[in-house]
Amino acid sequence: MTDLPAVPLRRLDPGIPVPRRAHAGDAGVDLCTTSDVTIEPGRRVLVGTGIAVALPIGTVGLIHPRSGLAAKFGLSVVNTPGTVDAGYRGEIKVCLINHDPEQPIELRRGDRIAQLVVQKVELVDFVEVDELDDTTRGAGGYGSSGGHAGLVKEGL
Numbered sequence: 001m002t003d004l005p006a007v008p009l010r011r012l013d014p015g016i017p018v019p020r021r022a023h024a025g026d027a028g029v030d031l032c033t034t035s036d037v038t039i040e041p042g043r044r045v046l047v048g049t050g051i052a053v054a055l056p057i058g059t060v061g062l063i064h065p066r067s068g069l070a071a072k073f074g075l076s077v078v079n080t081p082g083t084v085d086a087g088y089r090g091e092i093k094v095c096l097i098n099h100d101p102e103q104p105i106e107l108r109r110g111d112r113i114a115q116l117v118v119q120k121v122e123l124v125d126f127v128e129v130d131e132l133d134d135t136t137r138g139a140g141g142y143g144s145s146g147g148h149a150g151l152v153k154e155g156l
């Protein structure tokens with residue numbers, strides 16, 4: 001399904017299973033927390049996954065939330081998507097956040113709390129110039145292309 005070789009992976013915590021796709025063709029492999037944690041409403045916590053990888057140069061690992069836990073409990077990743085650099089050899093960690101305004105989230109060691117998606121990236125260089133080329137968008141952004149139904153604030 002890819003032209004890249006299998007990614008070397010170390011289990012730093014032998015009690016945690018090797019990350020796998022839930023279904024063939026899934027973009028991500030699920031990551032588990034190595035610790036029991038309770039996340040109070042609005043709070044965040046950094047958890048270990050017990051996994052370290054050696055991603056090929058020219059790829060990046062992106063740590064995404066899981067939609068089921070997000071919809072059911074408000075669980076997400078603070079810095080979503082987290083960036084795992086190809087040269088990183090440490091334990092992959094996940095900075096989880098509880099977006100629910102009232103209910104704490106209780107996680108148990110081994111729970112699948114996020115997913116790792118590996119993508120190719122262009123490692124471009126940057127060259128400083130005095131002027132950038134013209135485009136139809138120009139410097140317009142942050143809602144410059146039009147209104148949003150339901151938003152009443154002037155200018156959005």
Ligand SMILES: O=c1ccn([C@H]2C[C@H](O)[C@@H](COP(=O)(O)OP(=O)(O)OP(=O)(O)O)O2)c(=O)[nH]1
Nearest residue numbers: 063079081082083084085088091092093094095
């Ligand atoms: O969700 C994440 C994000 C990052 N990392 C690891 C892998 C990544 O290669 C490294 C650095 O991440 P990042 O560049 O996002 O953090 P930084 O604050 O810029 O730290 P650094 O100065 O080490 O680059 O931390 C994780 O384990 N989980």
Ligand SMILES: [Mg+2]
Nearest residue numbers: 083084085088
């Ligand atoms: Mg960095």
